[in-house]
Amino acid sequence: MSYTIALNFEDGVTRFIGCKEGETVLDAAYRQKVNLPMDCSDGVCGTCKGHCEQGEFDMGDEYIEEALSDEEAADGMVLTCQMVPSSDCVIQVPVASTLCKTEVGKVEGTVAAVEQLSEDSIELVVDLDDGAEIAFLPGQYVHIDVPGTEAHRSYSFSSLPGEKRATFLIRNIPNGVMSSYLGDRAAAGDRLTLTGPLGSFYIREVTRPVLMLAGGTGLAPFLSMLSQLVEKGCEAPIHLIYGVNKDDHLVKVDALDAFAARLPNFTYATVVVDEASEHPRKGYVTHHMDAEVMHDGDVDVYLCGPPPMVDAVLKHFDAQGIVPQSFHYEKFTPNEAGSKS
CATH class of the missing domain: 3.10.20.30 (Beta-grasp domain)
Structure with a gap:
């Protein structure tokens, strides 16, 4: 054993x-x-x-x-x-x-697929080399070297640990180093180096209700977390609020539907900022955090999104006098080396 x-x-x-x-x-x-x-x-x-x-x-x-x-x-x-x-x-x-005297790990892999999911999001699929399975905690991220440059960018796994095929949900940034590579030059078979795992944003043992708050491609780590909860089973209520700027920025909704079908206590809501949208829930995630999902503070909160969203949630908690049992969050900032975008 x-x-x-x-x-x-x-x-x-x-x-x-x-x-x-x-x-x-x-x-x-x-x-x-x-x-x-x-x-x-x-x-x-x-x-x-x-x-x-x-x-x-x-x-x-x-x-x-x-x-x-x-x-x-x-x-x-x-x-x-x-x-x-x-x-x-x-x-x-x-x-x-x-x-x-220990170093962060490195593994090699090849580009299996690049798919433009929306104007805002790209999915990168990487086949890891034989024997190169990378262990990580769902929610963690790796640095990915950008081929043809000396730069790297950091992305959370959207896939499960231990799988031969790793997936990442990447924000499409105009003229961004990784976005330009994926949009203009990437081809199946390209070699990639992944360094990690890294980060303290990962799902802990679920012992009470969980509230997940995702902004844009901040959905990625939650896809990994939910995959593990499906695999291990979970009886606690899990609610995800997924916010984007525009209607067509909503991606992976089919995956969320699949999680809802397999996790009896999992529910989710999508929110769109655009005032011109006809989406049933508009505004920001903080507009849709009602008392039911807060469980009188007996809740573990996980938040991944751009800095303004993280700051808004922190201010909302403070203004409402909300103190969750635990609160874990991760910001991602575009256009910086080692950023989460």
């Missing part, structure tokens, strides 16, 4: 390791050349302390109170030198990956 442990470092790098049954996370990491912080390895110093966001494990009783207090343990803090997983786990490591 082996478990997959996602180590999320404070610089945004995620490294996946395998942990054998009965093996501590620290030993598993060192075996795979990831030097997690450690001074004693005996549960005494607390140097290897991290936070387990999800998963089951045994901490034993060999560590001392000074290294890990009962209050910290109750909040999900762990000592990786004592932590023995009994399931897949996600652990926040409070140091940079470079200090642990």
Whole structure:
């Protein structure tokens, strides 16, 4: 029996390791050349302390109170030198990956398809090389090198982890480096380098209602998240509000319909900003966040969109006195190296 442990470092790098049954996370990491912080390895110093966001494990009783207090343990803090997983786990490591002598991964693949979904959106499909499956947490992103340039751009996966074919929903930016490549030069078989996974925006274990807020191509990570929820099953209510500027910017609605058919408690609403639109819901996502989807604050909120949308939601929560149980968001900014557009 082996478990997959996602180590999320404070610089945004995620490294996946395998942990054998009965093996501590620290030993598993060192075996795979990831030097997690450690001074004693005996549960005494607390140097290897991290936070387990999800998963089951045994901490034993060999560590001392000074290294890990009962209050910290109750909040999900762990000592990786004592932590023995009994399931897949996600652990926040409070140091940079470079200090642990581990590097972000790189995989190679080829362009399988490029499809213009709308004036605003392009879908890129990449076939990963044999043996190059990339592990990631649904919601995370990679840097993709732009062929023929020294630039890269960053995009969230819209596909599931572990699949041989990776998909990305990309905003079409006039004269943008990636947009120009995809629109003018891209051809099936082109070689691409993907670096990652990266980012702290990913779905956590679902234990209460979830509200997802997507702006434009910010829909991409939610497609990956929903795919995983379909695969694993989910009984909690999940509601997605998907906002775009114009009617024809709405894409992947058929995929959302398919998720609704397979996830009994999943619902979604689309919103269009354009005042000339005849869409039944107009305005911004904040105009359609009613009390029903907020569950009196007993809700986990995930938000991915351009900075104005993220700022508007933050101001809306503040003005309404809304404090979700947890709030995870990611901004994407066009025309910057390493941006999410």
